[in-house]
Amino acid sequence: MSGVKLLGINGSPASRRVEWALKIKGVEYEFIEEDLQNKSQLLLESNPVYKKIPVLLHNGKPIAESLVIIEYIDEVFEGPCILPKDPYDRAIARFWAKFLDEKLPAVWKALWSQGEEQEEDKKEAYEVLKVLDNELKDKKFFGGDGIGFVDIAANFVGFWIGIVEEATGVVLVTSEKFPNFCAWRNKYLNCDQVKENMPSREMLLGYFKSRVQAVANGPK
Amino acid sequence: MANDEVILLDFWPSMFGMRLRIALAEKEVKYESKEEDLRNKSPLLLQMNPVHKKIPVLIHNGKPICESIIAVEYIDEVWKDKAPLLPTDPYERAQARFWADYIDKKFFDSGRKIWTTKGEEQEAAKKDFIECLKVLEGALGEKPFFGGDNLGFVDVALIGFYSWFFAYETYGNFSTEAECPKFVTWAKRCMQRDSVAKSLPDQHKVLEFVQTLRKKYGIE
Numbered sequence: 001m002s003g004v005k006l007l008g009i010n011g012s013p014a015s016r017r018v019e020w021a022l023k024i025k026g027v028e029y030e031f032i033e034e035d036l037q038n039k040s041q042l043l044l045e046s047n048p049v050y051k052k053i054p055v056l057l058h059n060g061k062p063i064a065e066s067l068v069i070i071e072y073i074d075e076v077f078e079g080p081c082i083l084p085k086d087p088y089d090r091a092i093a094r095f096w097a098k099f100l101d102e103k104l105p106a107v108w109k110a111l112w113s114q115g116e117e118q119e120e121d122k123k124e125a126y127e128v129l130k131v132l133d134n135e136l137k138d139k140k141f142f143g144g145d146g147i148g149f150v151d152i153a154a155n156f157v158g159f160w161i162g163i164v165e166e167a168t169g170v171v172l173v174t175s176e177k178f179p180n181f182c183a184w185r186n187k188y189l190n191c192d193q194v195k196e197n198m199p200s201r202e203m204l205l206g207y208f209k210s211r212v213q214a215v216a217n218g219p220k
Numbered sequence: 221m222a223n224d225e226v227i228l229l230d231f232w233p234s235m236f237g238m239r240l241r242i243a244l245a246e247k248e249v250k251y252e253s254k255e256e257d258l259r260n261k262s263p264l265l266l267q268m269n270p271v272h273k274k275i276p277v278l279i280h281n282g283k284p285i286c287e288s289i290i291a292v293e294y295i296d297e298v299w300k301d302k303a304p305l306l307p308t309d310p311y312e313r314a315q316a317r318f319w320a321d322y323i324d325k326k327f328f329d330s331g332r333k334i335w336t337t338k339g340e341e342q343e344a345a346k347k348d349f350i351e352c353l354k355v356l357e358g359a360l361g362e363k364p365f366f367g368g369d370n371l372g373f374v375d376v377a378l379i380g381f382y383s384w385f386f387a388y389e390t391y392g393n394f395s396t397e398a399e400c401p402k403f404v405t406w407a408k409r410c411m412q413r414d415s416v417a418k419s420l421p422d423q424h425k426v427l428e429f430v431q432t433l434r435k436k437y438g439i440e
Contacts, residue, residue: 049322049355063314065321072314087297088283094290099271131271 004029025079097153167208226251236288238380245415247299386423
C-alpha cells in the first residue's frame, strides 16, 4: 500500500487545499472522489473520528483535517516551502489559517440565511470580512509578496464566496466595504496557482443554483 | 536564550492558559505572568490580541502569539533544546496536531455544557463528554503519556481540563473514575510532574469559580 492517495471531493474547499499543497510539492497522487451519501469503507476506516474528507493516505497511513495534512505535506515532501521558516511567522500563519477555518461557518450561514435572521447573520459575516480586510491592508497576499499557507487556507473566502453570492443573490463582499479584501481577491483569482487548483466555476455555480432551487422548493 | 522577555497574559482557571504555563515550565523559560480581569480587559491584552481579545497571549520580546495550541507549538520551536513536546517523526506530529485540534473542537464545548445546562441538554452533554474521553483513551492506548514515555504536545493540550473535572462531576453527577478509569490514571500520572502540578489550580477553587459563574448566568 505505497504511494499517496487522497480521499476528497472535487467541489470541496478543504479537499482542494490539500490537492494544491500536493501540486506545490510536485507529488503524484491518486484522487478518490467520495460520495458523502455513501461513504467508502476506506474513508470510514481512515477517519473514524470525524468520517469526513479530505483524508490523505501516505503509504497506507491516514492523516485527517486539511490544515494538519498540509503541514504534514510541507514537512515530508521536497519542494517549495508552504509554511514560513521563522517560528514567529509560522505562528502568525497558523493563527490566520485557524481564523479562516473557525469563521467559515459564520460567513456560510449569512450566504444562505433568510428572513429575520439574515440581518444578524450578515452582521457577523461583515465582522469576519472586516478583520480579513484589515489584515490585508499592507499586503499583496496573506503570505506577503507571494501566495502562502494562509492564501491556500483562504480558498473558500477567495473563490467559493463569490460563486455562492451569485447563486443566492446575497451580497456580502463589496469593494466599498472591504477594499483590501477585494484587491487581494482580484489578484488571487488571476493567479496561475489558483486557476489550476480550483474546481470549474461553472460547475460550482450550477451546483449552488440547484441548491438554491431546492431550498426554495421547501424541505425534502 | 538570555535577554528574552517573555510575558504571559493569563487567567488562573483557564485550561488554555494552563497549556502555556506547563510548556514554559517544561522548557524552564523564565516569564512574567500577568493575570487578566476578563470583565475589565487590560489595554495590553486588547492591543496584543485585537482579533479575539482573549487570553492566553504569549508575548515574546514584544511580539504577541495568540491561540494556545499555536503558542505551545511556537514555544516548542523556539526553545527546542529542552523537553521536546512534538515528536520528530512527521506522521506522529500530524497525529499530535490532529488530537490537539480534536480537544479544542469537541472537548471544551461538551464540558462547558455540563455546567451551563440542565435536563436533557445536560444529559446529552454528559454523554458527549464521556464519549470524548473514551476516544481520547483509545488514542492514548497503552502508552504512559500521549507523547510516549514523556509528557508531549497532546498531554499539555489536555491535562488542564482535569482541574475542571471536579466541577463537571459535581454538576453532571457522574464519576470520571467510574466511566473512564484509564483517563484518570493518565491524569494522575501527569499531575506527578512538577510543571503540571504547579500550573493547575486546585479543583475545589475551580468549583467555587464555576459556582460564581452559574449564579452570574442565572443557572440554578
